[in-house]
Amino acid sequence: MNFKRLSFKVFLMAVLPLLFGKGVSWALSIQISGHTVEVSGLKPGAEVAIIGCSYSQEGLFPRVRAIEAHVQADGASGVARLSLPEELPVMTVVGAVDLLTGEVGVGAHPDYPYTLWKGPADQPLPTSPGRAGIVIPRVRQGRVLWVRPGVAGFVASIVGSDREVPLNRFRGISRQEPVPSVLQRGDVILGFDQERLEFWVFTVGR
Secondary structure (H helix, E strand, C coil), X not given: CCHHHHHHHHHHHHHHHHHHCXXXXXXXXXXXXXXXXXXXXXXXXXXXXXXXXXXXXXXCEEEEEEEEEEEECCCCCCXXXXXXXXXXXXXXXXXXXXXXXXXXXXXXXXXXXXXXXXXXXXXXXXXXXXXXXXXXXXXXXXXXXXXXXXXXXXXXXXXXXXXEEEHHHCEECCCCCCCCXXXXXXXXXXXXXXXXXXXXXXXXXX
């Protein structure tokens, strides 16, 4: 047995989850239980945008349910609750962005069997103020949430051929807000790879 190789493997198993997985500290906390997604860490009455999906096995093929919503936090507790018509399965992951502050949270079902990564090693990708599109990693299918804190949130779907999502493909996640024509410093981008169940996040201009 190669002791050095085994020791290095043990080191990686111990350290990587702390760097990229459940050890990542998020500003918002997400709990998934039954039919409900709860986002805490918000100010009372704050609004939050949520994206994600769930996978469940039905017969020979998995069923994929997209999760996309705009929710307002309770006026007393500062907790936003999204109630869905069906119980959320173990393979459920969601991300959320506070529309006022731009703070982010990512979470999974409590029995989710894998480490929930903050993002692949080659991310975030550069996107600068004044650009008319958001550069993304290559994913087969997913979604991008773009938030201008204190203004609004916008969302767009992405497919495998996309390397940059034009801003004119976005739509308001809550209302028919006019979509800005260019990015500005401080905009928050939360992307989601629906196939790998991975998120990436960055702030424009940082």
